[in-house]
Amino acid sequence: MTASSNATASPRRILLTGAAGGLGKVLRQTLKPYASLLRLSDIVEPQAPGENEEVVVCDLADKAAVDQMVKGMDAILHFGGVSVERPFEEILGPNISGTYHIYEAARRHKVGRVIFASSNHVIGFYKQTETIDALAPRRPDGYYGLSKSYGEDLATFYFDRYGIETLSIRIGSSFPEPQNRRMLSTWLSYDDLTQLIVKGLDAPELGHTVVFGMSDNPHVWWDNRLAAHLGYEPQDSSERFRAKVEEQPQPAADDPAALYHGGAFVAQGPFEEV
Numbered sequence: 292m293t294a295s296s297n298a299t300a301s302p303r304r305i306l307l308t309g310a311a312g313g314l315g316k317v318l319r320q321t322l323k324p325y326a327s328l329l330r331l332s333d334i335v336e337p338q339a340p341g342e343n344e345e346v347v348v349c350d351l352a353d354k355a356a357v358d359q360m361v362k363g364m365d366a367i368l369h370f371g372g373v374s375v376e377r378p379f380e381e382i383l384g385p386n387i388s389g390t391y392h393i394y395e396a397a398r399r400h401k402v403g404r405v406i407f408a409s410s411n412h413v414i415g416f417y418k419q420t421e422t423i424d425a426l427a428p429r430r431p432d433g434y435y436g437l438s439k440s441y442g443e444d445l446a447t448f449y450f451d452r453y454g455i456e457t458l459s460i461r462i463g464s465s466f467p468e469p470q471n472r473r474m475l476s477t478w479l480s481y482d483d484l485t486q487l488i489v490k491g492l493d494a495p496e497l498g499h500t501v502v503f504g505m506s507d508n509p510h511v512w513w514d515n516r517l518a519a520h521l522g523y524e525p526q527d528s529s530e531r532f533r534a535k536v537e538e539q540p541q542p543a544a545d546d547p548a549a550l551y552h553g554g555a556f557v558a559q560g561p562f563e564e565v
């Protein structure tokens with residue numbers, strides 16, 4: 292095992308994968324104050340670079356291209372890949388090989404810190420009547436959740452073996468506002484997501500820390516005490532959207548959206564090969 296890195300060293304050159312995606316576009320703006328250089332990458336061309344920005348079009352499944360993309364960076368925010376449930380064959384390249392390529396490149400280029408966009412779908416099969424912490428066994432709810440679970444395993448391995456530190460954020464639902472009843476529990480505001488990332492970059496010691504990415508919502512199923520060292524203090528709450536969300540019809544009692552942490556994802560598939 293090697294010593295942990297100090298991510299607060301400046302200048303801070305940060306690679307953001309998934310930069311053309313929903314969260315990537317937001318983080319590109321909110322993270323500006325925390326980076327001396329933001330290298331923005333995606334398989335589709337992100338918007339043209341502004342001041343202190345670079346753009347790299349790269350397929351995460353391409354190991355050599357990922358290696359070049361990571362060169363010269365101090366930290367990686369790994370948000371790229373397939374972000375919904377899909378057949379295994381579609382997940383394999385971007386999420387499974389892709390995340391491996393990110394860690395291999397981090398090792399080769401001595402990047403000490405990764406913020407990994409993990410997902411609640413790593414533990415999606417827990418019932419909404421159960422409250423869990425980060426030590427609860429993972430219960431992935433599909434191939435997408437399995438790929439994020441593998442990403443968390445990579446994070447543990449690359450810390451144990453090479454000292455590369457990771458904050459895995461099991462993002463709940465990060466959108467401008469909660470869109471349904473389940474999201475009243477799982478919602479993560481963009482500001483709170485940004486705070487989590489910055490805490491992950493600044494923490495003196497991270498090892499591999501797993502944190503549930505949720506705002507200060509009143510009724511939650513996740514306990515973040517094991518990530519208390521981050522000092523994360525969410526500033527938003529889904530409560531102000533409750534009345535609006537509750538105008539929607541109640542889901543049926545046996546609807547997965549009302550039963551499982553992972554909601555509708557638990558009932559997707561199988562994906563039959565024809």
Ligand SMILES: NC(=O)c1ccc[n+]([C@@H]2O[C@H](COP(=O)([O-])OP(=O)(O)OC[C@H]3O[C@@H](n4cnc5c(N)ncnc54)[C@H](O)[C@@H]3O)[C@@H](O)[C@H]2O)c1
Pocket residue numbers: 308309310311312313314315332333334335349350351352369370371372373374375384385389408409410411461462463464465466
């Ligand atoms: N938004 C949420 O609520 C939420 C919840 C849980 C986890 N996450 C995770 O956060 C990350 C960002 O989520 P998002 O909502 O912005 O998703 P998104 O689908 O909008 O963005 C993902 C980006 O990854 C890119 N991508 C896909 N395949 C690629 C490949 N082979 N090579 C390079 N880039 C590729 C896509 O082009 C896209 O721009 C994802 O990893 C997602 O799994 C998001």
